[in-house]
Structure formats: C-alpha cells, structure tokens
Amino acid sequence: MLFGGFALQASPASADERDCEQLVQGAIREKYQSLGGKDSPLGCPTTEERTTPDGRGRFNHFQGGSIYWTPTTGAHPVWGLIRDKWAASGWEKGKLGYPLTDELTNPDNQGKRQQFEGGTYYWHPTVSRGVHAVLGRIGQLWSEYGWEDGSFGYPASDEMGALNSVEVRQLFSRGYMLSWNPGDGKVCVSECTSYMNMVRSTPWVEYTKVYKFENSDKKLIEIRPTAAGYKEPRYAGDGAFQKLWDQVWSLAPYPKGLEAQDKIDSIGKQMWCHALWAFNIPIKGRLGGDTWDLESWRPDIPWSRITSPTEVWKHKCNWDS
Structure with a gap:
C-alpha cells in the first residue's frame, strides 16, 4: 500500500x-x-x-x-x-503427556531422568537397559523404597502385562520385579502392589514376596521355601528361627510400616508355625500350604497356639481357622 x-x-x-x-x-x-x-x-x-x-x-x-x-x-x-x-x-499424546522439567542428572552423577505429567523417564548408561518410564502405583511403591538409589535400583524394563492375568509388572536393575494388580479376586482381592527378587534364593527360601494392599495398611508376606526349607529349620536347633528370619529378609526389603515390635512378633510367630509344622500329609498335602503366608494385620499370637499339636491341627497355621 x-x-x-x-x-x-x-x-x-x-x-x-x-x-x-x-x-x-x-x-x-x-x-x-x-x-x-x-x-x-x-x-x-x-x-x-x-x-x-x-x-x-x-x-x-x-x-x-x-x-x-x-x-x-x-x-x-x-x-x-x-x-x-x-x-x-x-509424544505428548502418549501416557506421559508433556514434560514438566528439563532433563536432570541423578545423584549418582551417571543416570538421567525427566519428569512428565504422567510419570518419569529414567536412564543409566550401564544398568537400566535403555530408557524406561516409572509411573502410577508401581512408581509410588518404588519411591517408598528410595527411588533409583534405593532397594530396587533403576527401572530395567517398561511396564508389561502378565500372561493370563490383569497384573502389570516391571523389572528393576537390582533383580526385583514390582507389580500392580487392580484386584483379581485371587491373592489380591482388592487393588495391591507387590515386590520380589527374581534372581536370588537362599538354602531355605526360594523367594519372599511382599504385597501391599492399597488404601489400607495391610501387607501380606508370601514365602516359598526350598525343599530343604520345608524340613531343616525344625531340626536345626538353637538359632534356627533367627537363621530362617534372616534368609527371608535377605531376599526382600522388610516392609515399610511394620517396624513396631508387636508386628514383628506376629509375623515371626506365623512364619515359625509354618516352619515347625510343614509336614506333607498323605492325600491332604502339606500342612499350612506350599507357601507360607504371613498377614500383617494379625495380632500377636500366643506361643501356645504354635507349639501345641492340638491347636495347630485346628488352625493349620492359617489364622482364620
């Protein structure tokens, strides 16, 4: 113009x-x-x-x-x-949405992370096997045990589904698998998360798996004994209880929130009941079941209920009996 x-x-x-x-x-x-x-x-x-x-x-x-x-x-x-x-x-239309931070260096001065709206990507040059996002309930459980510098280490896989299950799982660099279950009506009758080590075992314990029920303070500890673990502890004499306890918790970090002595006593006595009475009964199977399930919500149990054969035959180390 x-x-x-x-x-x-x-x-x-x-x-x-x-x-x-x-x-x-x-x-x-x-x-x-x-x-x-x-x-x-x-x-x-x-x-x-x-x-x-x-x-x-x-x-x-x-x-x-x-x-x-x-x-x-x-x-x-x-x-x-x-x-x-x-x-x-x-990109931004995926699960994680938009970035909330720049890329940051982790406290170990080796790994990197970047937070997005829906979770955080983590990477380490040697232990993470690529970049993986941590999000949701699994991310929450992971954070409770110290993030990448804690019990589980860096994420070493993406979240993945489980065969014939609604469960979601994720592997971490220190050998652990963390899982989320929306409540399949089996072990997790309501929403829960869990953790277990996939690569280690002990002479008496094949694995220790800890379930945390969301929206409650309830936790379930599932112990799978080895063949020796079903029989040797009851014949091992003094120190057997402590040895078994130490092996159980060498395979998984002790659950957060169960540090009070009455909780420790209750869980310990439940475990010892299973170990003392893990006999294989013809036709009926192993007394107390193939796994030893310890329930954090049980009050401390009198020793008489654990050492008396009459009492044990009634409850079979399953405390609803």
Whole structure:
C-alpha cells in the first residue's frame, strides 16, 4: 500500500526472533536462549514454532532435540535417548503427556531422568537397559523404597502385562520385579502392589514376596521355601528361627510400616508355625500350604497356639481357622 509516496509492508518478525532462518519466539525462545541458543546441545531449529496435534501446546524441533511448551507446564527441552523413547511412546499424546522439567542428572552423577505429567523417564548408561518410564502405583511403591538409589535400583524394563492375568509388572536393575494388580479376586482381592527378587534364593527360601494392599495398611508376606526349607529349620536347633528370619529378609526389603515390635512378633510367630509344622500329609498335602503366608494385620499370637499339636491341627497355621 502507498502512503505519502512510501510503500508500506507487513512488519517481518524481528531479527532477534529468528535463529538459523527459523522463527523461535515467546517462552520457547527464552528457554532456548537460556540453554545457549544454537551453541547449546539443541543446535539450530529445524522447524518454526508449531501447535501440537492435541492443541494444548506449542513446540519447535531442533537439530539436537525439541522444546515443548504449554501454559501449565512451561517450556522444556527433550533430547537424546529420552526424546527417542518419548517419541516412540506417542509424544505428548502418549501416557506421559508433556514434560514438566528439563532433563536432570541423578545423584549418582551417571543416570538421567525427566519428569512428565504422567510419570518419569529414567536412564543409566550401564544398568537400566535403555530408557524406561516409572509411573502410577508401581512408581509410588518404588519411591517408598528410595527411588533409583534405593532397594530396587533403576527401572530395567517398561511396564508389561502378565500372561493370563490383569497384573502389570516391571523389572528393576537390582533383580526385583514390582507389580500392580487392580484386584483379581485371587491373592489380591482388592487393588495391591507387590515386590520380589527374581534372581536370588537362599538354602531355605526360594523367594519372599511382599504385597501391599492399597488404601489400607495391610501387607501380606508370601514365602516359598526350598525343599530343604520345608524340613531343616525344625531340626536345626538353637538359632534356627533367627537363621530362617534372616534368609527371608535377605531376599526382600522388610516392609515399610511394620517396624513396631508387636508386628514383628506376629509375623515371626506365623512364619515359625509354618516352619515347625510343614509336614506333607498323605492325600491332604502339606500342612499350612506350599507357601507360607504371613498377614500383617494379625495380632500377636500366643506361643501356645504354635507349639501345641492340638491347636495347630485346628488352625493349620492359617489364622482364620
């Protein structure tokens, strides 16, 4: 348009909003510049700012990654192996949604993590076997035992379904499998999580598995004895109880919330009842069952109920009897 002899044109984007001939602006530009601009790990932008497919946010792709922004999450870069995993999982439309933080270095100074709306991706160069998300109830249980520096270590698989079951499972680097069950009416009559070590055993114990029932303080400890564990403890003499107890808890961290002495006594006596009376009765099978199930909600049990053959024959180390 001519005005007073001059041709007027729409104003171009200001020069300081263009990097490598691409438009980078607003909060995404601020984040990009704070990281070092084109000299950062992101390098030059390869797209101009675009709206995400779900309409919630905006993004720019760069040579070394992307920056995503929404009004509620802010602007955060996603790059490297975490970006690759996030992209393969559906970008912001996947389970994890938008990034809530930049990529962070873990306290061990080796692993990396990045928090998203629906969970957190973790990666370690040697123990995680790639990038894996931790989320939901499994993530909550994992955090209670110390995150990646705790009892279970780094996630070493994605969440996966169990054959012929509604259970969801995830492997961790220190040999543990953590599980979530919505309540299948079997072991978990209501929603529960559990943990067990998949790679270790002891002379008397094949595995120890701990169930935590959600929305309650109830926990169930399932012990699977070895062939020797069914018979040797009752003949081992002094110290057998302590030896068996130590083997049980060498395979799994002791459950949180059961540190009170009366809880320890109740669980210990339930275990000892099974160990003392694990006889294989013809036709009927093993007294007390093939696994020793210890229930945290049982009050302390008198020794007379454990040492008396008459009492044991009534309850068979199953305390509802």
